[in-house]
Amino acid sequence: MSSKLRVLLLGATGNLGLRLIPALLSHNHSIVAYVRNTPKLESLLRPDLLSPLTIVQGDATDTAGMHRAIIENDCDALVCAAGTVVLNPWGISTLPRISEAAADAAILAARDRGGKALRCWFLAGMSLLDYPASTYFLADFVPFGREHIQTMKMLQSKPVDLIKWSILCPSAMRAAAPTPDLKILERPRKHGLLTKADIAPEWRDHLLSVTDLEACADFVAADFESGSMQWNLRRVGVKEKVV
Numbered sequence: 001m002s003s004k005l006r007v008l009l010l011g012a013t014g015n016l017g018l019r020l021i022p023a024l025l026s027h028n029h030s031i032v033a034y035v036r037n038t039p040k041l042e043s044l045l046r047p048d049l050l051s052p053l054t055i056v057q058g059d060a061t062d063t064a065g066m067h068r069a070i071i072e073n074d075c076d077a078l079v080c081a082a083g084t085v086v087l088n089p090w091g092i093s094t095l096p097r098i099s100e101a102a103a104d105a106a107i108l109a110a111r112d113r114g115g116k117a118l119r120c121w122f123l124a125g126m127s128l129l130d131y132p133a134s135t136y137f138l139a140d141f142v143p144f145g146r147e148h149i150q151t152m153k154m155l156q157s158k159p160v161d162l163i164k165w166s167i168l169c170p171s172a173m174r175a176a177a178p179t180p181d182l183k184i185l186e187r188p189r190k191h192g193l194l195t196k197a198d199i200a201p202e203w204r205d206h207l208l209s210v211t212d213l214e215a216c217a218d219f220v221a222a223d224f225e226s227g228s229m230q231w232n233l234r235r236v237g238v239k240e241k242v243v
């Protein structure tokens, strides 16, 4: 059965968030873009991509604002693509605050609705995946991405009946084309990614596997459409197929 969801999208002005807009629409979902800078979003999108959106202005660390946006717009799904990792050791990342505020907003909304949980995708990175056949995260070996561990532990501490979460863990994501080709898609792109729960798929002799932003966006949109719970409570590793 195919599900058409109303998705609260955090980070809609970012690299991935912008690609999620055509991807979600191509899978027949509708979008509530929750952004802190509405004119920025309006400047980044062509009118045909902008017009189907409902835009709510707010900060992604504001639980009450996102809770209100979910309830007032009747959202049944959420993508948290807001925030980024810090790469310098003295930097302070807002990612854990953003992830927890988004999770709490979803849980409050589920409680309001008598327990109907939202389907939620959170973004992390490959460093959150397991080093194969060990009890270590890849983040235990690389000097960045440890904030994703906080996101995972935070989500694992939440009631499983009130939030259906998954965490997408790509390595670097690149644009499929040098200039973003953001347009209404006649049909979904079909991401074609290899996927695996909790570890990188097809682990071979190299660590990094770059994926297209567009492919990751399609993966999330297709998963929402499938209605599958295959990735519920899991970290998901993704990799381009080598042809």
Ligand SMILES: NC(=O)c1ccc[n+]([C@@H]2O[C@H](COP(=O)([O-])OP(=O)(O)OC[C@H]3O[C@@H](n4cnc5c(N)ncnc54)[C@H](OP(=O)(O)O)[C@@H]3O)[C@@H](O)[C@H]2O)c1
Residues within 6 Å of the ligand: 010, 011, 012, 013, 014, 015, 016, 017, 034, 035, 036, 037, 040, 058, 059, 060, 061, 081, 082, 083, 084, 085, 094, 095, 098, 123, 124, 125, 126, 169, 170, 171, 172, 173, 174
């Ligand atoms: N890019 C990659 O190669 C890569 C690889 C692996 C994982 N990831 C993860 O994927 C996610 C998205 O990455 P990205 O490259 O799309 O990031 P990005 O281009 O830096 O976009 C970040 C987005 O977050 C928004 N944001 C930041 N703080 C916010 C706040 N307090 N309230 C509301 N919005 C806020 C930004 O809004 P403004 O436009 O207003 O600043 C922007 O839309 C991140 O979690 C990142 O760690 C990225």
